[in-house]
Amino acid sequence: MKQADLIIRNGTILTMDASLSIYPEHDLIISDGRICAIEPHGKHEWQAPQSLDAQHCILMPGMINTHSHLPMSWFRGLADDLPLDIWLNQYIWPLEARLLSKSFIYDATLFGAGEMLKSGITMTNDMYFEMSAIADACIKAGLRAMISEAVIEAKMGADYRPAELVLKYKERYQDQPLVDFSLAPHSIYTCSAEMLKRCAQAATTHDLLIHIHLSETRAEVDNCLKEHGKRPVHYLNELGLLDARCIFAHGVHVDSGEMDVLNRKPVSISICTDSNLKLASGLAPIKEYLDHGINLSLGTDSVASNNDLDLLAELSTTAKLHKALNNDPAFLPALEALKLVTINAAKALGVDDKRGSLEVGKDADFLIIDTQDLNSMPLYEPASQLVYATNSRQIRDVFVAGKQVVKNQRLVNLDEAELMHSASRYAEMILKELSK
Ligand SMILES: [Zn+2]
The missing domain is CATH 3.20.20.140 (Metal-dependent hydrolases)
Incomplete structure (x- = not known):
């Protein structure tokens, strides 16, 4: 068996590569923060200490916001x-x-x-x-x-x-x-x-x-x-x-x-x-x-x-x-x-050699989008489902460089309650400033 760090199992992979390939029922295999293989589910020799199920999910590259x-x-x-x-x-x-x-x-x-x-x-x-x-x-x-x-x-x-x-x-x-x-x-x-x-x-x-x-x-x-x-x-x-x-x-x-x-x-x-x-x-x-x-x-x-x-x-x-x-x-x-x-x-941004698509050798920056919701069924075309029907709340998990930063729609590295408290505190300060 070949050794990796993480395997995302059995998802539909929207690669955004040059041919815009889409692979249903595939595994995304990650090592050292990069994608080391994309293989049909259950038909490869990779193993990893960590894995995540992505059945009924679409995997796509992490989105890049340019302004x-x-x-x-x-x-x-x-x-x-x-x-x-x-x-x-x-x-x-x-x-x-x-x-x-x-x-x-x-x-x-x-x-x-x-x-x-x-x-x-x-x-x-x-x-x-x-x-x-x-x-x-x-x-x-x-x-x-x-x-x-x-x-x-x-x-x-x-x-x-x-x-x-x-x-x-x-x-x-x-x-x-x-x-x-x-x-x-x-x-x-x-x-x-x-x-x-x-x-x-x-x-x-x-x-x-x-x-x-x-x-x-x-x-x-x-x-x-x-x-x-x-x-x-x-x-x-x-x-x-x-x-x-x-x-x-x-x-x-x-x-x-x-x-x-x-x-x-x-x-x-x-x-x-x-x-x-x-x-x-x-x-x-x-x-x-x-x-x-x-x-x-x-x-x-x-x-x-x-x-x-x-x-x-x-x-x-x-x-x-x-x-x-x-x-x-x-x-x-x-x-x-x-x-x-x-x-x-x-x-x-001049980073297309490293990011922007899910391909072997690129950074493991990707999203796992849950399609098990009424607004996403039935699923014929993953791309059109994403653009015309998917709600961003269905973005279940987010990975950057192979590390999970959103897990089941919750932030991993930040405390959301603290962020909201911070927003209220600053709003108070801004309203006070405006009333001067
Ligand atoms: Zn601006």
Whole structure:
């Protein structure tokens, strides 16, 4: 017999590999945090000290969220139903200026990481402040994260050297496989051309990923045209930013001339459907992006603008919405849609050699989804069941690097009662601050 660490028995394995293979009644075999074999159930020579039954369950890769602001947990539901500029200028930014501290960010991240894991997200691409507090909280929760410090020039000053901090943290956390760091000029409206150029140069010199908001609102594009005489993608291209590996959050108002530039560059768009719907920012032209061969993934944005971190629900909304928009029920079929939260998202973050699909040699980041519920029966097509019918509460178990982080829908590394107590405590503090 061959020896492994863990065997997940008799599930339907949705691999998301290049052929989008699905294996019914198979075992997922794990050793040293990686997948070492995928074999027909009961017809192999592997044994392991630990095993878990997955009969009537779907196994899929852990979902990868490509745009988030984890530490905004305490702002959920605080100021809804407002335009983006009022929401930011009158609520979020003043509160952040008065309240943010390392402990605020650590506690809020811990909560957000717990929520993500329970929703089946095993890796997120996060942008906020205080990268070490975010990293420490993600490590404690067991969530993978690509973490960046939002560069807002008015806050940091014109002399700010963003790459120094990223390189420092890359070194400090080099023994922590769950976290990595990237560069995040917040947007074209919070960074000068000089700062954006500095970020572009640093990213190409040190091969860092750039994470930036792009063309979220029509006003952002109009202001860019007014100030720089060109649309945002052309402006960023001129500054050299598109020569770096980039992930653009939102990309709602991007035209085909801009897409002709994007499709020649190492960039991806993180579609944030729920946030764009709720803030009435518009809808990203998914079909046009795909026609241009541009890599797309999905992001939740923060719970202040979403208001949850339920990526599976977001995928369902996105798939159905864009069928309707394109007047085509065959557009973005379920298996293709699932790429947006798995392999395409891994590509966007440059980790598709390690994650984003269930294949031998890749990290054992996966979900076990229980299909024994009325809304999931009968089961003909696992992919369409996941996208159109599954509730994220059916995500029974979650593993990151072969370690269980959600067991029977409960967090393994965090105390959920403590997290909820923490949320109430911070809400009290925020309401007190608002009443001043
Ligand atoms: Zn954002």
